[in-house]
Amino acid sequence: MVLINxxxxxxxxxxxxxxxxxxxxxISILRKSSWEGLEGxxxxxxxxxxxxxxxxxxxxxxxxxxxxEQAVNTxxxxxxxxxxxxxxxFTFYGAETEWDWSYIRNNKVRNLGFLGKNSSLLExxxxxxxxxxxYDLNRFESLYFEDIFSTAIKLINTTKIAPTxxxxxxxxxxxVMIVNKAVxxxxxxxxxxxxxNQNECYLNTIxxxxxxxxxxxxxxxxxxxxxxxQGITIRANSFSIMESPxxxxxxxxxxxxxxxxxxxxxxxxxxxxxxxxxxxxxxPDTTTSEGEILRYNKMENVVIxxxxxxxxxxxxxIKLNYTVDAIIRDNIPISLGNEAWKTLVYNNQIQxxxxxxxxxxxxxxxxDSSLRSWxxxxxxxxxxxxxxxxxxxxxxxxxxxxKTGYKGIAKYGFDFKHIHSNGEEASILAWKDxxxxxxxxxxxxxxxxxxxxKEDKQGALCFVKADATKGETKDSLYxxxxxxxxxxxxxxxLM
Numbered sequence: 001m002v003l004i005n006x007x008x009x010x011x012x013x014x015x016x017x018x019x020x021x022x023x024x025x026x027i028s029i030l031r032k033s034s035w036e037g038l039e040g041x042x043x044x045x046x047x048x049x050x051x052x053x054x055x056x057x058x059x060x061x062x063x064x065x066x067x068x069e070q071a072v073n074t075x076x077x078x079x080x081x082x083x084x085x086x087x088x089x090f091t092f093y094g095a096e097t098e099w100d101w102s103y104i105r106n107n108k109v110r111n112l113g114f115l116g117k118n119s120s121l122l123e124x125x126x127x128x129x130x131x132x133x134x135y136d137l138n139r140f141e142s143l144y145f146e147d148i149f150s151t152a153i154k155l156i157n158t159t160k161i162a163p164t165x166x167x168x169x170x171x172x173x174x175x176v177m178i179v180n181k182a183v184x185x186x187x188x189x190x191x192x193x194x195x196x197n198q199n200e201c202y203l204n205t206i207x208x209x210x211x212x213x214x215x216x217x218x219x220x221x222x223x224x225x226x227x228x229x230q231g232i233t234i235r236a237n238s239f240s241i242m243e244s245p246x247x248x249x250x251x252x253x254x255x256x257x258x259x260x261x262x263x264x265x266x267x268x269x270x271x272x273x274x275x276x277x278x279x280x281x282x283x284p285d286t287t288t289s290e291g292e293i294l295r296y297n298k299m300e301n302v303v304i305x306x307x308x309x310x311x312x313x314x315x316x317x318i319k320l321n322y323t324v325d326a327i328i329r330d331n332i333p334i335s336l337g338n339e340a341w342k343t344l345v346y347n348n349q350i351q352x353x354x355x356x357x358x359x360x361x362x363x364x365x366x367x368d369s370s371l372r373s374w375x376x377x378x379x380x381x382x383x384x385x386x387x388x389x390x391x392x393x394x395x396x397x398x399x400x401x402x403k404t405g406y407k408g409i410a411k412y413g414f415d416f417k418h419i420h421s422n423g424e425e426a427s428i429l430a431w432k433d434x435x436x437x438x439x440x441x442x443x444x445x446x447x448x449x450x451x452x453x454k455e456d457k458q459g460a461l462c463f464v465k466a467d468a469t470k471g472e473t474k475d476s477l478y479x480x481x482x483x484x485x486x487x488x489x490x491x492x493x494l495m
Contacts (some may be wrong), residue, residue, distance in 0.1 A: 004044030013049025016156035020053045029350055030064055048073040056084030059477045062105045068112040071144040076112060080117035082126055090131040104138040113144035117182055120149035127151040129343055145178040149188045152178050157197030167257055169199040180207040186217045191225035197257050200231040211241040219244035219272055228252025230261040238269045245279035250296050261300040272311035278304055282322030305329040453480050453489040
């Protein structure tokens with residue numbers, strides 16, 4: 001393997017001299033790489049220093065390892081007269097493509113810092129790293145970015161130069177710190193990490209401080225944006241000081257792969273995020289005039305799990321719309337839009353879920369002694385609000401419905417009804433039709449005594465407060481059922 005020290009090629013690294021051409025020369029020595037022969041490649045080493053660059057540096061090779069001494073003392077500094085839209089650009093053009101498409105493979109950038117303060121003064125500040133259709137074994141790690149007005153790392157599927165119909169895949173971004181100190185960056189709007197049409201990628205141990213708590217205006221920018229990406233894991237990262245979604249999952253603007261699918265967001269920390277911590281926003285599917293789907297645009301199989309939320313928060317730190325089969329395991333208020341379909345929620349703050357979605361299933365309700373205001377919905381699943389009770393269908397053509405209160409009066413607890421296929425309602429009288437789990441915790445306005453057991457209360461549930469004078473320590477749950485004969489009813493204790 002060839003190792004080239006940029007200072008041996010003539011780079012100065014004092015922050016004053018223009019080192020651009022020397023860096024390009026060093027890369028050209030490593031450029032004789034081909035997919036068939038796998039010749040060339042190697043390591044480009046930057047000793048500690050400040051390397052001023054004034055134009056885009058393109059890397060076309062396979063197998064190039066760009067390495068600094070340390071991320072905090074080996075710094076790439078785009079100048080205030082920088083020409084180009086990217087500092088390091090991993091991109092094939094035209095005749096440089098292999099197999100008629102771009103094949104950026106097995107490249108690494110590590111142990112480098114990027115200072116964007118000077119270039120942030122430009123009308124169009126450059127991105128720091130861009131990779132077009134990277135394909136496996138590419139890695140960005142142990143990097144430091146400071147005062148980045150544009151995007152720190154951008155992964156795309158096309159620079160709009162043929163060929164375009166493919167996606168990138170297999171890139172890892174980890175051990176990265178992005179911090180913005182200059183107050184002028186409070187007006188920055190571009191995402192700090194942006195990925196479009198990327199599959200099977202991994203983002204881990206990234207810390208993003210988009211600004212400072214002392215700023216009067218938080219930056220309206222996103223930490224990580226995924227557009228038309230599939231099979232992405234975002235895990236164990238930290239996001240702070242933003243007024244746009246810290247993680248934004250959305251559709252791609254290309255014509256190739258627009259849908260995000262199989263996105264896993266887990267064990268991240270969000271602190272002082274004034275907008276949503278996580279926003280998942282798809283679009284209506286593209287259809288023909290006859291309704292046939294041409295392109296899926298809804299976000300599918302997004303899993304949000306066990307993240308931490310601190311400091312300033314939006315009313316609903318997690319927001320979903322135009323999604324299918326999402327799973328959320330965060331104990332934080334959640335907003336589900338009208339086009340959020342088949343969402344599975346595990347959350348002990350059920351009362352803080354704004355749910356306009358369809359066929360949502362929620363687990364984890366608890367009693368905090370506050371009043372609830374429920375809305376009756378058709379075909380609602382019983383564990384929409386309470387996972388402790390399950391209704392069993394008697395036949396495929398029957399549906400169950402949960403009605404809150406008794407004839408609109410909340411103090412009577414719940415009525416359980418099922419609707420026959422002919423529309424006729426019938427109360428559930430048999431205990432075998434109801435299954436209660438041991439973690440049943442729903443409690444709605446418990447009474448001090450049971451009301452009279454009458455026909456119009458059959459099938460109703462009622463909670464009764466514990467009577468300390470009788471040595472009771474727990475509230476009791478009763479169901480009103482027919483007892484032995486016509487017109488005879490009784491409250492039966494369930495637990």
